[in-house]
Amino acid sequence: MRHRLDVSLNDMEDRLTYRIVRRLRAEGAPLSRNRYFPVFEAPEGRRALRIHKRVSSVESDLLALDEPSRIRMSKVDGRMVRMELHNPRLRARRTVYLSRGEFSILLESPAGDLLRKALR
Numbered sequence: 001m002r003h004r005l006d007v008s009l010n011d012m013e014d015r016l017t018y019r020i021v022r023r024l025r026a027e028g029a030p031l032s033r034n035r036y037f038p039v040f041e042a043p044e045g046r047r048a049l050r051i052h053k054r055v056s057s058v059e060s061d062l063l064a065l066d067e068p069s070r071i072r073m074s075k076v077d078g079r080m081v082r083m084e085l086h087n088p089r090l091r092a093r094r095t096v097y098l099s100r101g102e103f104s105i106l107l108e109s110p111a112g113d114l115l116r117k118a119l120r
Helices: 004-025 037-041 043-064 100-108 112-119
Strands: 071-076 080-087 092-099
Touching (some): 004 043, 004 100, 043 080, 043 092, 080 100
16 A cells, blocks of 8 residues: 655655656756766666666667658656657668656757647
């Protein structure tokens, strides 16, 4: 049985994780992994680093596409977004399952405009 405290703690951890991810992705002064080493030793920091790498990979694949019609999205269980990327030049298809937090970070990225067009 989960208690209210457990839920709020997980929410706080998620908020901290995604704040770290956003700092890693900041253009002006991104969070330095060397300078803030203790942050990345904590579980939230390690998770943030994994999310950052994953979102960056999906973002680069999105930017390689030239039209939003090559992106298909659907919700899975109300918590995840399933995204299919079709790249005809490479004759490749990539299927990614993103959490709501990861998807919101992608919407804030340079690939966000392409995603918004694909949602229409």
